Amino acid sequence: MDMNRGHDIAEKIKVLASFVVVITAIYVGVLSISSPNQMNAAMIRLSANTANNNNKISFHNLVLGGSPFLGKFSAPVTIVEFGDFQCDRCARFAKYTEPQLNQTYIQTGTANLVFKYFPIYGPDSISAAMAAQCTNDQGKFWKYYDILFKDQGPPNFGWASKENLKKFASQIPGIDIQKFNSCFDSQKYLSFVQKDFAFATSLGLQGTPTIVIEKSDGSSSQILPGAYPFPSFKAIIDKVTGSV
Amino acid sequence: MRITTSLNNLRLEKTMKIIRTAVFVSLLSIITSSRLVFCRWPYLVLGAAVTILFWIIFNVFDQLLFFSPVMTFYLPDDAVQGFIISNITSVLVGAVISMNLYVIRHSKGLKPGILSLFSGSTMSVLSSTCASCSSLGFLLISTFGGLAVTASTFLTNYQMPLRVISILLLIWAYYSISRKLTRSCVLDYAFSTKKYS
Numbered sequence: 001m002d003m004n005r006g007h008d009i010a011e012k013i014k015v016l017a018s019f020v021v022v023i024t025a026i027y028v029g030v031l032s033i034s035s036p037n038q039m040n041a042a043m044i045r046l047s048a049n050t051a052n053n054n055n056k057i058s059f060h061n062l063v064l065g066g067s068p069f070l071g072k073f074s075a076p077v078t079i080v081e082f083g084d085f086q087c088d089r090c091a092r093f094a095k096y097t098e099p100q101l102n103q104t105y106i107q108t109g110t111a112n113l114v115f116k117y118f119p120i121y122g123p124d125s126i127s128a129a130m131a132a133q134c135t136n137d138q139g140k141f142w143k144y145y146d147i148l149f150k151d152q153g154p155p156n157f158g159w160a161s162k163e164n165l166k167k168f169a170s171q172i173p174g175i176d177i178q179k180f181n182s183c184f185d186s187q188k189y190l191s192f193v194q195k196d197f198a199f200a201t202s203l204g205l206q207g208t209p210t211i212v213i214e215k216s217d218g219s220s221s222q223i224l225p226g227a228y229p230f231p232s233f234k235a236i237i238d239k240v241t242g243s244v
Numbered sequence: 245m246r247i248t249t250s251l252n253n254l255r256l257e258k259t260m261k262i263i264r265t266a267v268f269v270s271l272l273s274i275i276t277s278s279r280l281v282f283c284r285w286p287y288l289v290l291g292a293a294v295t296i297l298f299w300i301i302f303n304v305f306d307q308l309l310f311f312s313p314v315m316t317f318y319l320p321d322d323a324v325q326g327f328i329i330s331n332i333t334s335v336l337v338g339a340v341i342s343m344n345l346y347v348i349r350h351s352k353g354l355k356p357g358i359l360s361l362f363s364g365s366t367m368s369v370l371s372s373t374c375a376s377c378s379s380l381g382f383l384l385i386s387t388f389g390g391l392a393v394t395a396s397t398f399l400t401n402y403q404m405p406l407r408v409i410s411i412l413l414l415i416w417a418y419y420s421i422s423r424k425l426t427r428s429c430v431l432d433y434a435f436s437t438k439k440y441s
Contacts, residue, residue, distance in 0.1 A: 092320055092323070095320070095322070229318040232313055232316055
């Protein structure tokens, strides 16, 4: 009888332990995705940057620094995308949300979009970022952006090899491929990409895509860590522009 | 030659008959045990609640469901496959947890099928996170370097097969707990000792 009771207790402990482990796994997972702490930390760092470093993340500073952008200089809202060309959620953002943002806010002059490199997947991501910045020299970044995200393969499986990145570049109509190859082979933008990465980590960003929405002077910053759909952007942009 | 062929046919027929009977018996035990458990509303409610909880978790992981700044659910083309898999997984987790709880409460002599439930549900939760895009992946990469890149790349690249494996584990968990409920007749020593002493 005692043995039976002992067996029952052992079973109950096992069940309890299993549920605790499952719940912990769920908790860690939830933290890794939405992570309000990450958002808060990034918001604090963003505010510190704005206050101390002369609006480091403002549209003008980003564009003067050489980051690719889309839209008008005079747009009151700036959307900054921190992305990696190997990240599938970034591809989702590029395919589904960015076109809607472009049509609704960028073409109408309400917002502009700046891209910052945050290559978290490894060497192929850095190569893709360098190649993309080389296309920006010729004003072809957004075409290359579309091609890379459309033809994206599994990360670190060779789709973003140096040869393939050159092939993708050659698909852009009107590109000077000699100039591109020379820029890419010389790793002209390696330090630029590394600076972007360091900038993203200094803001406390921990994943891709991370989108920062703010007024063009760098104030009223809002962070969306993930491939948020268009309605989320609409809610924030309307709030920032005061049209709600 | 002809005798060998007919013998082989006979064996094949016999094997097929055994398989058919096994499938029939399995289905019958699953149906019977499901009716036994889910005709009691607390277990039905518990199953539904767990299903909804896991559905929310999976869709938050898959970045299809957002609670802020506005509550939004969207289903882009690239996420349909994962969405179907997460629906199946969450229903199975709800059902298996409910049945295990039934076994714990009503069948003292039976062991709940915790191992397969635990491995299935944990695997499905872990594989449904985009390991490299999320901050967990980033944390791993920045802490463990190259090894973590390999691990998170593996999780990202083999996300779908891992999720299918987790569904198979959960089906196994459901099947085994059903079999236990319908097949076992275990004497409750504690009860019988009290009653007949």
